Structures are given as structure tokens and as C-alpha cells.
Amino acid sequence: MEQAVQVLSQTFGYSEFRAGQAEVIEQVLAHRDVLVLMPTGGGKSLCYQIPALVLPGLSIVVSPLISLMKDQVDALNAYGVSAAYVNSNLNSEQLVSVFRGMQEGRYKLIYVAPERLMKMDFIERLQHLDISLIAVDEAHCVSHWGHDFRKDYRLLGQLKAQFPHVPMLGLTATADLATRADIAQQLNLQQPFVFKGSFDRPNIRYNQITKYKATDQVIQFVKQQDGSGIIYCNSRKKVDELALALARQGVNCAGYHAGLEGNIRDLIQRDFIQDRIDIIVATVAFGMGIDKSNVRFVVHFDLPRSIESYYQEIGRAGRDGMPAEALLLYDEKDAVRIRQWIASGENVERNEVELQKFTAIEAFGEAQTCRRQILLNYFAEYSAGQCQNCDICLDPPKAFDGTLDAQKVLSCVLRLQQQVGSQYLIDVLRGKQLKRIFELQHEQLSTFGIGKAQSDAYWHNIINQLIHRGLLRVDITQHAVLKLTEEARPVLRQTQTVQLAVPRLTIDLGKKKRVS
Numbered sequence: 001m002e003q004a005v006q007v008l009s010q011t012f013g014y015s016e017f018r019a020g021q022a023e024v025i026e027q028v029l030a031h032r033d034v035l036v037l038m039p040t041g042g043g044k045s046l047c048y049q050i051p052a053l054v055l056p057g058l059s060i061v062v063s064p065l066i067s068l069m070k071d072q073v074d075a076l077n078a079y080g081v082s083a084a085y086v087n088s089n090l091n092s093e094q095l096v097s098v099f100r101g102m103q104e105g106r107y108k109l110i111y112v113a114p115e116r117l118m119k120m121d122f123i124e125r126l127q128h129l130d131i132s133l134i135a136v137d138e139a140h141c142v143s144h145w146g147h148d149f150r151k152d153y154r155l156l157g158q159l160k161a162q163f164p165h166v167p168m169l170g171l172t173a174t175a176d177l178a179t180r181a182d183i184a185q186q187l188n189l190q191q192p193f194v195f196k197g198s199f200d201r202p203n204i205r206y207n208q209i210t211k212y213k214a215t216d217q218v219i220q221f222v223k224q225q226d227g228s229g230i231i232y233c234n235s236r237k238k239v240d241e242l243a244l245a246l247a248r249q250g251v252n253c254a255g256y257h258a259g260l261e262g263n264i265r266d267l268i269q270r271d272f273i274q275d276r277i278d279i280i281v282a283t284v285a286f287g288m289g290i291d292k293s294n295v296r297f298v299v300h301f302d303l304p305r306s307i308e309s310y311y312q313e314i315g316r317a318g319r320d321g322m323p324a325e326a327l328l329l330y331d332e333k334d335a336v337r338i339r340q341w342i343a344s345g346e347n348v349e350r351n352e353v354e355l356q357k358f359t360a361i362e363a364f365g366e367a368q369t370c371r372r373q374i375l376l377n378y379f380a381e382y383s384a385g386q387c388q389n390c391d392i393c394l395d396p397p398k399a400f401d402g403t404l405d406a407q408k409v410l411s412c413v414l415r416l417q418q419q420v421g422s423q424y425l426i427d428v429l430r431g432k433q434l435k436r437i438f439e440l441q442h443e444q445l446s447t448f449g450i451g452k453a454q455s456d457a458y459w460h461n462i463i464n465q466l467i468h469r470g471l472l473r474v475d476i477t478q479h480a481v482l483k484l485t486e487e488a489r490p491v492l493r494q495t496q497t498v499q500l501a502v503p504r505l506t507i508d509l510g511k512k513k514r515v516s
């Protein structure tokens with residue numbers, strides 16, 4: 001351990017270990033397998049880089065991020081550490097040179113892409129060398145229970161058998177209990193020492209708003225912000241549309257998704273990192289391994305599929321420790337659709353796990369209590385008390401007697417024969433003079449115009465709450481038509497009251513306006 005402290009200060013120039021680093025390094029030096037769960041920016045790299053320098057032989061680092069390998073190796077070289085990488089970007093001449101260097105013991109660390117590592121010739125080469133340790137970065141990629149599962153990562157499970165005496169390290173920033181166990185199992189870690197750092201990111205403020213006219217909401221939000229941001233959408237089409245809408249508002253932004261040419265994606269990424277583009281509108285294809293410290297906000301235009309992916313995506317904000325915002329646009333009907341979609345998957349066991357994960361993120365979105373607490377609890381980091389840095393803590397939901405509103409909505413659903421979606425329902429409630437309403441003679445219904453006093457967004461929110469309360473359900477087999485449930489009857493018969501939360505309709509974060 002003495003040597004480790006020396007390397008920390010002499011090679012890397014740091015005076016102290018961060019939380020967990022010393023414990024992890026100690027275990028690796030004692031030849032024990034280790035699983036490291038630390039949030040992004042927590043300092044995972046030193047957990048294997050320092051042992052690599054202390055131990056006598058060569059250390060292998062498996063990383064899926066080909067685009068970052070060169071940067072990491074360059075950074076190590078700058079510290080005076082001899083390291084190299086092996087991936088598909090090398091030409092055969094470079095490859096030969098690296099292989100020769102490995103043979104001659106010239107390197108302390110080799111970064112390698114999993115697909116390259118698992119080729120027979122590479123494994124054979126390694127078997128003739130003195131291997132000190134194998135580190136698997138982004139280890140959640142071995143787990144089926146995540147979104148990032150990679151086929152090549154699955155093969156890594158064979159490494160343990162091939163190098164039974166070499167300590168193996170799995171490192172990840174995403175780890176709920178299920179994924180955690182899965183990583184250890186898939187990598188065949190032998191009674192691993194598990195270190196789990198705190199996943200709290202106190203400088204990120206969590207905000208949720210009921211999704212309604214989402215493009216307008218995002219425009220409004222973005223105009224309240226300064227600095228860089230990422231907006232995640234769940235389809236390429238939405239990315240393109242939203243990027244266009246923002247650009248029309250004079251926002252300096254770009255769309256990013258897997259449908260773009262590789263070199264264009266690289267260019268956009270570079271422009272974003274170097275502050276030439278303020279905002280990236282992207283699918284989840286964007287961001288893995290992006291090292292940009294001054295991202296000030298992350299918006300989710302659509303509901304993610306799990307708390308893990310949500311946490312990972314919002315974790316790209318505020319790495320510099322300065323205040324940052326996370327905004328989730330939440331729509332109950334999106335949730336119903338995603339739920340249906342997950343349930344229709346072929347693998348029943350897997351659907352089950354995905355549904356559980358989805359239920360957790362849904363609960364986060366619908367929460368009426370501190371959102372940070374929900375998030376941390378999910379990562380088995382139990383915290384009491386209120387964070388004072390989420391929308392719920394800062395502006396607690398106010399309950400009101402929503403019986404009358406509920407009756408208006410439910411009776412209107414009934415009058416419309418349970419055959420319409422929420423927007424048309426709102427149009428009737430608010431008594432809009434629309435051609436379709438007159439054609440169907442719905443202006444003659446007793447419920448026409450009874451909700452005139454409130455806005456579309458207000459009713460949208462109330463409908464969401466009624467779905468959430470189980471008084472209404474969305475029939476997605478039928479164009480998301482709203483149906484009454486059994487629970488709605490006593491409310492309609494006026495034998496039961498309904499407590500609702502006062503709808504939160506605008507996003508006002510009290511921030512300075514973006515100057516455009």
C-alpha cells in the first residue's frame with residue numbers, strides 16, 4: 001500500500017485517495033476480485049491504474065469506448081506511464097508494433113476493446129505474458145438487465161477460466177441490486193470485494209413536469225437556462241423535429257442519433273465538448289463516455305426505461321460540481337404505452353425484470369415525496385430526510401379536494417361513450433368551437449364547456465392524476481382512448497371524494513434567461 005500512495009502522489013500528483021480508492025487498491029494488490037460501483041467522475045480509473053503500476057506485470061483494461069481509448073492512453077503517457085491500446089482503429093503496422101512492445105514488456109497497461117481481446121490469437125499472446133490484473137470498465141455491459149448489453153462483453157465471462165490467478169476488476173457507474181449481482185456472475189468474479197460509493201449528486205436538482213405540448217415546454221425551459229445541455233428523446237424522428245424547433249427559436253443546437261454518419265457524429269460531439277454547440281438533442285446513443293464537465297442541464301423529453309439509465313443520463317450534468325438541472329417530462333400515457341411494449345417482448349422472464357425496473361422509474365416520475373430519496377433508495381442508499389434540492393422539496397405538492405374536477409372529467413368520459421382520447425376530451429370539457437365537435441354534435445352534451453375556467457394543461461394534468469389513481473385507464477389497443485374503471489363509479493355517484501394535487505403547470509426555476 002505504501003507503494004500505492006507513492007504512485008498516487010508521484011505519478012498522478014494527488015495527495016489523497018478519494019472515497020473507496022484505497023480499499024479497492026488494497027484488495028486488488030492482495031489478488032482479490034473486486035466490483036467497483038462508483039458514480040461517474042468518482043475516480044474509478046485510479047482503482048486499476050495504480051495497481052497496474054505497483055504490480056510487476058502487464059495490466060489489461062477492457063473498455064467498450066473505442067473513441068476514448070486513445071485519449072486515456074495519451075493521458076497516461078503524459079503522466080509518464082507506458083500504455084497502449086488495441087482496437088480496430090490501428091493499422092496492421094501499428095498493431096505489430098504494440099504486440100512487439102507487449103512481448104518486450106514495454107507497457108504497464110494495455111487498453112483493449114472486448115471484441116479484440118476475445119479473439120483466440122490475443123488470448124494466446126496474453127497467456128505467454130505476465131498478466132497482473134484484468135479490469136473491465138463499463139462492466140454493466142455484461143448484464144442483460146441493462147440497456148447497454150453488448151454481445152462481445154458476454155464472452156468476457158470466459159476470461160476468469162483462462163486467467164484463474166489474475167485478479168479481475170469490474171467497474172461501473174450503474175448498479176442496482178439486480179445488475180450488480182449479474183455483473184459478478186457474468187464475469188465469474190470469485191467472492192469479490194464489492195465497493196459501492198455514494199450515488200448522490202447533490203448539485204443536480206431534480207424536476208418533473210407533466211408533459212403537455214412538450215416542444216413548447218422544452219423551449220420555455222431552455223430559454224431559462226445558461227450554458228450547455230443535453231435533451232434526450234426516445235426516437236430519431238423526435239430528435240430531428242425537436243432540434244429543428246429549437247433551432248427556429250435561435251437556440252444553438254444540434255441533433256444526434258445513430259442514423260447520422262459516424263464522422264458527423266464525431267464532429268457534433270467535438271463541437272459540443274468545445275462549447276461551440278450549446279445544446280445536443282439526442283437519443284441515448286449520445287453521451288456514453290463523454291467527458292464534459294460543464295453540462296448545466298439534462299432534459300428527458302420521454303420517460304426512460306429504468307432508473308439506472310435515467311441516473312446515468314442525468315449524471316452527465318454538473319460534473320464540475322456546480323448547480324445543474326435535471327428535467328423529466330412525464331406523461332402517464334407514455335408510461336402505459338411503454339409498459340405495453342415491454343410486456344409484449346418475447347422473453348417472459350426478461351419482461352418481468354424490465355417491468356419492475358420500469359415501475360421504479362414510473363414511481364420516480366409520479367412521486368409526491370423527495371425525488372432524491374427515491375433515487376438513492378433504488379440504489380440501496382437509504383437516506384432519511386428531504387434533500388431541499390428537488391422540485392418536491394422546494395415546492396411541495398398541495399393537496400386539494402379534486403372531487404368536482406374528477407366528476408367533470410369522468411362524466412365527460414361517460415357522455416363521450418368512453419370512445420375518445422384525452423385531447424378531444426379536453427376540447428369538449430373546455431367547450432371549444434371545433435368543426436369535429438359540431439359534426440359529432442358534442443356541443444349538445446351536458447358536459448360541453450364545464451371545464452372552461454381552466455387551461456388545457458390543467459386538465460391534462462388532472463387526467464394524468466386520475467389515471468394514476470386508477471379512476472381512468474388508457475386503452476392502447478384503441479388509440480389511447482380513455483375508459484372508466486370500477487373505482488370511478490362511487491366518485492360519479494358522489495359517494496366518494498378525491499384528493500388531488502394542485503397541478504404544477506409551468507417550469508420556473510428562477511434562473512436567468514438565456515440570451516439569444
Ligand code: ADP
Nearest residue numbers: 014016017018038039040041042043044045046
Ligand atoms: P470515473 O471513471 O469514475 O468516471 P475518473 O477515474 O475519470 O472517474 O476520475 C474523475 C476525475 O477525478 C479525473 O479527473 C481524475 O483525475 C480525478 N481523480 C481521481 N482520483 C483522484 C484523487 N484521489 N484525487 C484527486 N483527483 C482525483
Ligand code: ZN
Nearest residue numbers: 370387390393
Ligand atoms: Zn428532495
